[in-house]
Amino acid sequence: MAPSAASRGTPLVALRGVGKTFPNGTLALKGLDLEVRQGEFLSLLGPSGCGKSTALRIIAGLSAPTEGKVEWGATDTQRTKTGRVGFVFQEPTLMPWTTVFNNVRLPLKLAGVAADTARERVSAALERVGLHNFSRVYPRELSGGMRMRVSIARALVTEPALLLMDEPFAALDEITRFKLNDDLLTMWHALGTTVVFVTHSVFESVYLSSRIAVMAAQPGRVFTELPIDAPYPRNADFRTSADYAALCRRTSDALARAMAAGGEP
């Protein structure tokens, strides 16, 4: 089940006044304030070029802010220790030279987890994404949606406190995307993981999130935050409800204002 209301409010990680200027002089982020609360499903929504992927990479520790700081909650000071953060890229980013099993096992291998323990956890992770029969298959033998499932299984195999996803379903067809949206919500509930999800789709962000941070470009910053109060579990009924339509309209308006406030898209 979803985490309790008490833990929901605590920030797991916070970006305080974060700015990022790339070595070539491009200003990607400036004065970005964002709190990620324990157990929530937070979407970063914005036009391309607003720095949402950069913000995600900064949370992951893959990129260092040039201004401001990243603060982790007291329980997560060990975040650089393996397994505290899972990351799903835009592409499945699998190692083509080895099997699905070995791809999912990678984080455990790098953490030095013993082979038998790893085997059980990899099996469980593959079971979770519905690919337990495909452990010996090579990535190229899978469809795009299945490859993304493997990528998600790999990110979840360490049972991370925080799952970061960078437009993971952008390249998939709508049918596959809807299915993966539903499966992702199920896993989120089951594992109690906190999720930060980058997207440029209003509809996807409203369907998935408990909260949306709308970002504006030039420089990249959080323009406004919208709570999405519709109850979970959400399903096809929610997708066609008037509630959903109204939330999408409100989010769309916020995005339009963010784009007007930002520079050229």
Add this chain to the structure above:
Amino acid sequence: MSAQASARERRERALRVALPIIVFALVIAMWAAAVGFWHIQPYVLPAPGVVLRTLVTDWPVLGQSLLVTLTTTIEGFVLAGLGGFGLAVLFNWSRYVEYSFYPYAVILQVTPVIAIAPLLLVYLAQPTAVLVCAWIVAFFPVLANTTLGLRSVDRNLVDLFALYGASPARVMWDLKLPAALPYVLGGLRIAGGLALVGAVAAEIAAGSGGAGSGLAFRIMEAQYRLNIPRMFAALLLLSVAGLVIFYLLALVNYLALRRWHESALDGER
């Protein structure tokens, strides 16, 4: 539809084998016919049959020479593979090592080996000089390809390894080396043929003064004696040796990559 496609594919494959054989047979037949028709003397152009007969009668000499040249080639190839690969890994490890030594690797590559060989023969015993020549010619493609391969790693995978705190050794072993494998094998395929070229070039540079007895030496020797059939026979052996090396390495390449790399996949998708 698919049966038709597979039938077409089978025919395509059969033609790929048959056509070069037909061309070969035609050329041999025309050659034999021309020699017979114009009564060309064997010391000008021997008939194919004469070449074949020479190959059999001279086998004790030629077989021995083939063994010498092949041994040099294989030794040169192995050392070039190890050297080129090792240097590439070293260069990847430290930018400064690369800056320091890469230009010299290029100089070794662009200077024609046939021009370096006489100098090497002054300083080194002939078998060693020949081996060094084979190495010089063959190591560069391995070095260049491996260097390229080690740099062609998916950057997201590099990030992923960083996220899980992988050590540089782990990144090299579990990420860069597998990613570079197709490139390394491509380099080795070129190196195999070049090692033979290097060995032959050095043997020729050593010339009649050489104490060696490789196939190139036999060709030079036969030329001085106007033993044209033996020249052809030795040349034939060199070609066959080159072909065998090429296809053996192609086979290794296929076996290593067939499960995952685009270059080795079958037509079926």
